[in-house]
Amino acid sequence: MKPKILTTLATYDRQQFTADLIAGVTVAMIALPLSLAIAIASGAGPEKGLITAIVAGFLISALGGSRVQIGGPTGAFIVVVFGVIAEHGYDGLVLATFMAGIIMLIAGYLKAGNLVAYVPEPVINGFTIGIGIIIATSQLKDLFGLNTAQVPAEFIAKVETLWAARGTTSGVALGIGVATMVLIMVLRRLAPRFPGLLVAVGVTSALVALSALPVDTIFSRFGTLPSSLPMPALPDFSMARVVELLPSAFVIAFLAGIESLLSAMVADRMIDGHHRPNAEILAQGFANIGSALFTGLPATGAIARTATNVRAGGKTPVAGMVHALTILLVMLLAAPLAGYLAMPALAGLLILTAWNMTEPHRWRSYMQARPSDRLLLLLTLVLTVFADLTVAIGVGVAVGLALRLRAQGRKEDWTPRDR
Numbered sequence: 001m002k003p004k005i006l007t008t009l010a011t012y013d014r015q016q017f018t019a020d021l022i023a024g025v026t027v028a029m030i031a032l033p034l035s036l037a038i039a040i041a042s043g044a045g046p047e048k049g050l051i052t053a054i055v056a057g058f059l060i061s062a063l064g065g066s067r068v069q070i071g072g073p074t075g076a077f078i079v080v081v082f083g084v085i086a087e088h089g090y091d092g093l094v095l096a097t098f099m100a101g102i103i104m105l106i107a108g109y110l111k112a113g114n115l116v117a118y119v120p121e122p123v124i125n126g127f128t129i130g131i132g133i134i135i136a137t138s139q140l141k142d143l144f145g146l147n148t149a150q151v152p153a154e155f156i157a158k159v160e161t162l163w164a165a166r167g168t169t170s171g172v173a174l175g176i177g178v179a180t181m182v183l184i185m186v187l188r189r190l191a192p193r194f195p196g197l198l199v200a201v202g203v204t205s206a207l208v209a210l211s212a213l214p215v216d217t218i219f220s221r222f223g224t225l226p227s228s229l230p231m232p233a234l235p236d237f238s239m240a241r242v243v244e245l246l247p248s249a250f251v252i253a254f255l256a257g258i259e260s261l262l263s264a265m266v267a268d269r270m271i272d273g274h275h276r277p278n279a280e281i282l283a284q285g286f287a288n289i290g291s292a293l294f295t296g297l298p299a300t301g302a303i304a305r306t307a308t309n310v311r312a313g314g315k316t317p318v319a320g321m322v323h324a325l326t327i328l329l330v331m332l333l334a335a336p337l338a339g340y341l342a343m344p345a346l347a348g349l350l351i352l353t354a355w356n357m358t359e360p361h362r363w364r365s366y367m368q369a370r371p372s373d374r375l376l377l378l379l380t381l382v383l384t385v386f387a388d389l390t391v392a393i394g395v396g397v398a399v400g401l402a403l404r405l406r407a408q409g410r411k412e413d414w415t416p417r418d419r
Contacts, residue, residue: 001108001279003063008316016315023314024322027070027305029195031057032327034305034353036218036338037346038073039297041138042081044090046218046338047225047331048297049073054229054328056287056299061320064283065113065276066264068314070305070323071287073297075353076259077252079134079389081297084248086153090295092245095235098292099242099249104257104285113277119258120400122377125366127392128357129377130384135354137162142347145173145215155385173215177344180204181352193312201349205342218346219339227335229328232293251390256284256300263301270310304356372403 008016031053039049053072060071084093107113134155140162141151147168152158180200187196208215218225260283264275280301287299309319330338366377376399383392 003279004065004067005062005317019313019315020319021322023309023312024319025326026195026312027309027323028326029198030308031072031305033197033201033349035073037350038075038078041078041350043085045222050327050331051294052291052296052299054324055294055296056291058321058324059287059290060283061317063286065279066267067273067316068267068271068306068309069264069301070309070320071299071301074259074300074302075135075357076131076255077298079131080251094292094295095237096245096248096252097288097298098235100252101285101288103249103253104281108278108282108285111278113281119397122373123380123396123400126377126380127384130381132354132358133385136351139347139350142343143177145170172213173344176204176208176215176342177348180345180348184352201341201345204345205340208342209340216343218341225335225338227332230294235292247390252298257281260284260301263303263306266303267306267310376400
């Protein structure tokens, strides 16, 4: 239950602070464009991504059970958040996030953090690939600059709408999006520790602004971003509203718990450490409650950002707190500059993020797995894309646990991933 920061501060010194400061600023430069893009793709305002990265990111590091965990909005939540906003409005999402935080607090106090070992890995792989497909599809409108008023949430209807609007493709928008993706991949290969995401999005967006290209930007679509955090406030709720949003809250809590513990496990293997799962679940609970109080999005541990923190030299939770404070400083001093970021550039960034989420380097091992694992992965993937994430998780976990019981205790090991 004890936060890692209390352990690490006992022997904290100037050398560790310097390493944490450099790592925190480096991760912030990566998290900044991702937070904006994830919020927009989720159907929320871009400022909600910054709020989440600041508030939830700070709390996850300050209260969590991992030395190097970085928290904030993640791609895994895009599908859930978009669906909740579409069905219940943004106030419904805030209440569902608040409820999810309470659920995770209860789970943490009941020491349920170790239960992640009972969720079959093919289920996680299946819905992660499914989420990646949905995210990439949702970004095609901005990548191609399509002129269509409303894109449905349902996958098949969305594809049909996008195909019907193919004649409105903007070559300029597509060029900016593709250039951003190419630049990100080149910088990632040549300078993996360099904040290539921010540089790539910044360069192509600057080209749009300086050349006055006919491309949508954050400012043209959402207006000027706020330069301060909102005042915290409790979400409006009633018993009927709580009951209505309870399934969504459980899905948010489940995803936040799974993603954060996976991220902490990956970090452990990178630093040869040991995280405290129940402290991590408690931190996720407090972070999601805090994010909801500031009208932010659901948050969890971000695997790719956590790995970046380790590679950049982060030593303790102070690096994650520096990451959150750096984004706050940018919001206070340079929020108008974020308005110039081009929508196709952010779309390209998210499409690459979705591709990485699916872990293509592991596809061959999936195909070589046991038939039951392949079936479970495919079932979860199809349900995620064509039905509903709640149904996919429920059916996948139920079928997976039934298969595990039939296998009579056969153990399945987690393997490192870098989503």
